[in-house]
Each structure stands twice: as C-alpha cells, then as structure tokens.
Amino acid sequence: MFSLNGSSFLNNSLSGVSKSLTQSTQRKISAPPVVVASVSSNGKPGDRNVSVLMENTLKEMRETATSSSSSAAVEQESKSTVGGGVEDVYGEDSATEHQYITPWTVTVASGYPLLRDPHYNKGLAFTEKERDAHFLRGLLPPVVISQDLQVKKMMHNMRQYQVPLQRYMAMMDLQERNERLFYKLLIDNVEELLPVVYTPTVGEACQKYGSIFRQPQGLFISLKEKGRILEVLKNWPEKKIQVIVVTDGERILGLGDLGCQGMGIPVGKLSLYSALGGIRPSACLPVTIDVGTNNEQLLNDEFYIGLRRRRATGQEYAELLHEFMSAVKQNYGEKVLIQFEDFANHNAFDLLAKYGSTHLVFNDDIQGTASVVLAGLMAALNLVGGTLSEHRFLFLGAGEAGTGIAELIALEMSKQTGVPVEEAREKIWLVDSKGLIVKSRVESLQHFKRPWAHEHEPVRTLLDAVKSIKPTVLIGSSGAGRTFTKEVVEAMASFNEKPVILALSNPTSQSECTAEEAYTWSEGRAIFASGSPFSPVEYNGKFYASGQANNAYIFPGFGLGLIISGAIRVHDDMLLAASEALAEQVSQENLDKGLIYPPFSNIRKISAQIAARVAAKAYELGLATRLPQPENLEAYAESCMYSPNYRHYR
Numbered sequence: 114m115f116s117l118n119g120s121s122f123l124n125n126s127l128s129g130v131s132k133s134l135t136q137s138t139q140r141k142i143s144a145p146p147v148v149v150a151s152v153s154s155n156g157k158p159g160d161r162n163v164s165v166l167m168e169n170t171l172k173e174m175r176e177t178a179t180s181s182s183s184s185a186a187v188e189q190e191s192k193s194t195v196g197g198g199v200e201d202v203y204g205e206d207s208a209t210e211h212q213y214i215t216p217w218t219v220t221v222a223s224g225y226p227l228l229r230d231p232h233y234n235k236g237l238a239f240t241e242k243e244r245d246a247h248f249l250r251g252l253l254p255p256v257v258i259s260q261d262l263q264v265k266k267m268m269h270n271m272r273q274y275q276v277p278l279q280r281y282m283a284m285m286d287l288q289e290r291n292e293r294l295f296y297k298l299l300i301d302n303v304e305e306l307l308p309v310v311y312t313p314t315v316g317e318a319c320q321k322y323g324s325i326f327r328q329p330q331g332l333f334i335s336l337k338e339k340g341r342i343l344e345v346l347k348n349w350p351e352k353k354i355q356v357i358v359v360t361d362g363e364r365i366l367g368l369g370d371l372g373c374q375g376m377g378i379p380v381g382k383l384s385l386y387s388a389l390g391g392i393r394p395s396a397c398l399p400v401t402i403d404v405g406t407n408n409e410q411l412l413n414d415e416f417y418i419g420l421r422r423r424r425a426t427g428q429e430y431a432e433l434l435h436e437f438m439s440a441v442k443q444n445y446g447e448k449v450l451i452q453f454e455d456f457a458n459h460n461a462f463d464l465l466a467k468y469g470s471t472h473l474v475f476n477d478d479i480q481g482t483a484s485v486v487l488a489g490l491m492a493a494l495n496l497v498g499g500t501l502s503e504h505r506f507l508f509l510g511a512g513e514a515g516t517g518i519a520e521l522i523a524l525e526m527s528k529q530t531g532v533p534v535e536e537a538r539e540k541i542w543l544v545d546s547k548g549l550i551v552k553s554r555v556e557s558l559q560h561f562k563r564p565w566a567h568e569h570e571p572v573r574t575l576l577d578a579v580k581s582i583k584p585t586v587l588i589g590s591s592g593a594g595r596t597f598t599k600e601v602v603e604a605m606a607s608f609n610e611k612p613v614i615l616a617l618s619n620p621t622s623q624s625e626c627t628a629e630e631a632y633t634w635s636e637g638r639a640i641f642a643s644g645s646p647f648s649p650v651e652y653n654g655k656f657y658a659s660g661q662a663n664n665a666y667i668f669p670g671f672g673l674g675l676i677i678s679g680a681i682r683v684h685d686d687m688l689l690a691a692s693e694a695l696a697e698q699v700s701q702e703n704l705d706k707g708l709i710y711p712p713f714s715n716i717r718k719i720s721a722q723i724a725a726r727v728a729a730k731a732y733e734l735g736l737a738t739r740l741p742q743p744e745n746l747e748a749y750a751e752s753c754m755y756s757p758n759y760r761h762y763r
C-alpha cells in the first residue's frame with residue numbers, strides 16, 4: 114500500500130509541486146482539464162491520495178500565485194538551497210539520502226499534451242475558444258468540425274480498408290488517440306463495427322497480436338509479478354475500477370491457447386461494456402494473466418509478447434490467480450465485477466465455483482452465453498411453438514458454453530413446470546469429442562459433464578446422435594468449424610418443420626455451419642443464429658437475415674445492472690431475468706424475418722432494460738447494496754450510462 118512515508122515525503126514532494134505549479138499557474142490559471150503526475154515508484158500517478166493531495170495543492174497554488182505575499186511554500190523553496198545549485202527547486206538536495214523524494218511533474222494538459230491525451234483530445238473539434246484557452250493555436254489546422262463530421266470522416270476512412278485487420282488497427286489507433294470519438298463511432302455504427310472490434314476480427318488480432326502490437330492496452334500480470342500483484346494494480350492510472358475482464362488466454366474464442374496475446378479479448382469485451390452497456394471507459398480494466406502458453410507456434414515466434422515458457426498448472430497457477438483475486442478485492446473493494454473470459458474449461462468452472470461466494474464474479478462463457486441462448490430460445494418459441502420443456506435439445510460441444518447453456522435451460526424448465534432440475538435435464542443431450550454423453554461414460558467424464566450422462570447406448574457421431582435423439586433444437590458450442598454438415602442439417606429438417614439451429618462457435622472460421630448452409634440445406638426452414646455475424650442470404654429468391662447469438666447482448670447490460678444496484682454477488686436468477694428482458698425485445702417484425710434476437714442497433718436501450726431487470730432481481734434477492742432502490746430502475750440505468758459526446762472545456 115502506498116504510504117506517504119512520514120512528513121518528509123510530503124514536505125519534499127510539496128516543495129517541488131509548489132514550484133512547478135507556480136510556473137503553471139502563472140502561465141494559465143483557468144480550468145485545467147487534467148492533472149498529470151509522474152512520480153517515483155512509491156507515489157503512484159493517479160493514486161487517490163496523491164490525486165487529492167495534488168488537487169488540493171493545485172488549488173492552494175492558484176491562490177498562492179494570485180497573492181502578492183510570499184507563502185509558506187515559497188519560503189520553503191527559498192530556504193532549500195543547501196545542496197548546490199542556485200535553488201533546490203524540487204527539494205532533492207535538502208532531502209537526506211534516507212529520505213524519499215518524488216520526481217514530480219505537474220502539468221495542466223493544455224497545448225500539445227492535450228492533443229496527445231486520448232481522454233481529452235477532440236482533434237479538429239476543439240472550438241476557437243478552446244484553442245485559445247488551451248494553447249492549441251497553430252497546433253491544429255484552422256478548420257473546426259463537429260464530432261458528427263469526425264464520425265462521418267472516420268467511417269469513410271474505415272470503409273477504404275479492405276482487410277478486416279486494418280480496420281481493427283485503425284479502431285485501436287483511434288481508441289488510443291481520441292477515446293470519445295472511438296466510442297461515438299462504435300455506438301453510432303455498432304452493426305458495422307462490432308465485427309471489427311469484436312468477433313470475428315478480434316480473433317485474428319489476437320493471433321497476430323505480437324506483430325501488430327503498438328501500445329499496451331490493459332494490465333499484463335505474469336508469473337514474474339508473483340508476490341507483487343497489488344503493486345502492479347496500483348500502476349494502472351485509473352483508480353475507480355468497476356469492471357475487470359480477465360483472461361489467461363488459454364481458450365481464445367475457438368482458436369485455442371493464444372497465451373498473452375489473448376489480451377485483445379478483454380480489451381474488446383470492455384470496449385463493448387462502454388459502448389453497449391454505458392460503463393465509463395475509465396472504470397474498465399482489461400487484464401491478462403500470463404502463466405505461459407502451450408502454443409508451440411507462439412513459443413517459437415520471435416514477435417511473441419508473453420512469457421516464453423509452458424503453462425503453469427496446479428498450485429503455481431492457483432496461487433497466482435488467488436493473489437490476483439485477493440489483490441483486486443483489496444484494491445477496488447467488494448463491488449468490483451470480475452468477468453472471467455476465455456479460460457480453458459479445466460480452470461473456468463473451478464474459478465467460478467471458488468470465487469463465486471467471495472467475489473462479484475461472472476463467467477461470460479458459461480453464464481453470459483447461457484443467458485443469451487436462453488433468450489433466443491424463448492423468442493424462438495414464438496416461431497416454433499410449444500414450451501421450453503416440450504422441446505428436445507442436442508449440443509455439439511460439452512464445455513463451458515454447452516453445459517452452461519444446458520444448465521440454464523434446465524433451470525428455466527424447472528421453474529416453469531415445477532419438475533426438479535435433474536428431471537428437466539433429461540430433455541437435454543450433449544455430444545463431445547468422443548460422442549454422445551451417456552451413462553456408460555460417466556466415470557471418465559469431467560465433473561461438469563456428469564449431470565448430462567443419460568441412459569442411452571453409445572453413439573459416436575453427431576449425425577447418429579441427431580438421428581437417434583431427434584432434437585428440435587441443435588446447438589453448436591464445440592469451437593470446431595463446419596461440423597454441422599449437410600447431412601446433419603438435412604436430418605434436422607427432416608423431422609422438424611422449423612429446425613432451430615444455433616452455430617455459436619467463434620470466430621467465423623469455427624462456426625459449425627454458415628448461414629447460407631443452414632438455409633440452403635434446410636430449404637429455408639431453419640431458425641438460425643450464429644456466434645459471429647453472417648450477411649443476409651438469398652435462397653430461392655427470398656432474403657434470410659440471421660441473428661447473432663452472442664453473449665455481447667447480455668454482459669454489458671448485465672454488468673450495468675450489477676453496478677447500479679451495488680450487487681455483491683451474481684445469482685442464476687439474475688441470468689434468467691436478463692434472458693427474459695432480452696427475449697422481450699424481439700419484436701413481431703423481427704420474428705417475421707425469422708430473427709430471434711433484436712438488432713444490435715438498439716443495444717443501448719436493450720442494455721438498460723437488461724440492467725433494470727438484473728438490478729431488480731439483485732434487490733429482490735437482497736444482494737443489492739445501493740439503497741434506497743431507485744424507483745424507476747430503467748430510467749436510472751439510462752441516466753448512469755456513459756455518453757461519448759464531447760464535453761466543453763472552459
């Protein structure tokens with residue numbers, strides 16, 4: 114924990130601040146948009162104590178600068194000329210060797226640094242008045258344009274890039290250059306840009322992260338930092354963190370172990386938290402835990418950015434994760450949301466179980482995916498008829514996504530019908546890489562598969578499982594592309610008037626089938642949605658638009674709901690509430706087009722509704738700490754949402 118280390122630190126550091134601020138305030142006293150501090154390793158930039166200290170000092174020095182009498186600080190300055198030189202400006206010389214001093218740089222972000230500060234930069238949108246007030250004259254060409262025109266220009270430029278990765282890099286550059294413009298662009302063009310900052314392009318970006326790496330985004334916590342994670346957290350410039358998305362890079366989308374290069378995922382997910390869910394960007398912290406990688410290609414890649422060793426496992430892994438979880442709680446408190454993302458299933462379930470009762474944790478792949486798929490199924494019932502428990506479900510893939518979804522469906526069935534969850538599970542079947550999960554395999558199954566081992570003779574292939582189970586709903590969550598073959602889709606279409614087919618695996622290359630395949634092979638009868646987006650498909654002169662069954666519909670609003678209610682734990686009923694809220698947003702017009710998800714263009718409104726329902730559930734369950742409960746949770750959620758429009762600088 115940062116300590117002022119007695120009064121010597123305070124005195125020495127303040128004398129330096131005094132001088133620097135006196136100079137700043139002489140230059141420009143009015144309204145600095147930001148105070149930037151560069152400090153030694155004991156005083157962290159942005160540390161709450163330091164910030165308060167500096168803000169107070171800044172205020173004090175403004176008064177000092179306008180006062181004709183000499184202040185105590187100035188006296189201190191003039192006295193401290195002991196160690197040589199004309200003046201001991203920063204108190205370096207008057208400090209003994211045993212005292213700590215702080216190499217302060219206190220500046221107002223005006224002029225050139227203001228243009229280089231992504232939080233405050235507005236580029237050509239700085240007004241004439243702002244250009245005068247903030248020393249920007251000559252640093253920008255004469256034209257002043259609106260943020261809307263900047264958006265139009267950026268979109269025009271983006272559309273020139275033919276290669277998706279170039280668009281991704283352009284977006285990342287923009288995020289690093291002008292944060293508000295980045296979010297405005299993303300919010301105003303969400304359907305076009307989601308595939309750029311998120312799946313599928315983010316997958317390619319992670320694969321090539323080492324080569325395209327320019328600026329670090331987020332915190333990298335590796336085994337090298339063991340024993341020092343709290344210290345590392347304090348290096349992050351923002352202190353009021355509300356959401357952390359953390360990965361260890363072992364199961365990045367359906368692309369496998371990408372080690373430290375998985376960082377693209379927390380960065381992408383958090384940009385959606387802000388754009389789609391309205392969480393302030395400064396409250397979001399992307400983290401990658403680097404325990405090595407088993408990806409030989411990366412280990413041999415000279416541009417690889419992570420630890421060049423094989424993955425730590427067992428105690429070594431658990432200890433690092435535990436230190437991280439403890440440090441997060443110590444640094445940010447009980448109510449910071451920790452979203453586990455793209456961990457391999459042999460760690461994901463255990464981490465969720467271990468920290469679910471002590472931290473506000475949410476596994477997006479297990480829980481967020483479950484909630485989004487359940488919502489899609491609730492909407493699909495309007496097209497295919499029947500209740501949830503009147504359908505039969507078959508999954509290809511029995512990992513985090515597959516068993517997570519299956520469990521939430523069973524829970525919802527149980528709530529609707531009153532039958533025990535164990536009985537509800539009997540309507541749900543899963544296939545893994547070894548075939549249908551059946552009772553005779555139970556001993557060799559991982560714990561999360563065991564509840565799904567039903568009485569049935571062994572079945573090796575998906576096609577045989579489809580023929581035997583005759584599901585009404587087929588869900589792909591295997592990460593294995595093109596596994597819904599023509600025969601599989603045709604079989605589904607042979608005994609279902611409207612087969613529901615969800616190809617959840619990401620990115621596009623891993624999708625179990627394409628939209629075109631689903632519609633063509635089912636003769637236009639499939640109700641289809643996929644994890645990564647597909648363009649509309651023409652079949653027999655009719656256009657079919659498929660929806661995107663992706664947890665991006667859920668986690669931003671879900672997280673917002675937890676935050677606005679001050680929830681301290683995640684509960685399954687909150688996932689059900691989120692599913693209901695999302696399903697209700699599917700209009701008759703959407704359904705008429707065969708869509709089981711609403712368009713992303715309306716996502717902020719949808720997120721506010723999800724947030725309101727999740728928050729209401731948190732209050733109902735006694736898990737909310739923000740009291741009293743706001744009367745209108747939806748209006749409250751909307752009022753809390755970050756807006757990327759530029760602010761005016763005085």
Ligand SMILES: NC(=O)C1=CN([C@@H]2O[C@H](COP(=O)(O)OP(=O)(O)OC[C@H]3O[C@@H](n4cnc5c(N)ncnc54)[C@H](OP(=O)(O)O)[C@@H]3O)[C@@H](O)[C@H]2O)C=CC1
Pocket residue numbers: 364365366367368457458477478479482485509510511512513514515544545546547589590591592593596617618619620623643644645662663664665
């Ligand atoms: N659309 C969305 O919102 C989301 C999509 N996903 C996607 O789902 C996929 C899986 O993720 P997740 O569940 O976390 O991964 P896991 O690794 O936890 O699970 C994968 C499962 O698929 C099985 N499997 C793999 N290959 C085959 C194959 N060829 N035939 C049959 N079964 C196979 C595995 O079998 P075994 O156990 O025998 O190894 C395992 O049961 C990924 O592509 C991911 O991107 C994930 C989360 C959200």
Ligand SMILES: CC(=O)C(=O)O
Pocket residue numbers: 312365366367455477478618619644663664665
């Ligand atoms: C969408 C997502 O979380 C995944 O594919 O892992």
Ligand SMILES: [Mg+2]
Pocket residue numbers: 366454455477478
């Ligand atoms: Mg994921």
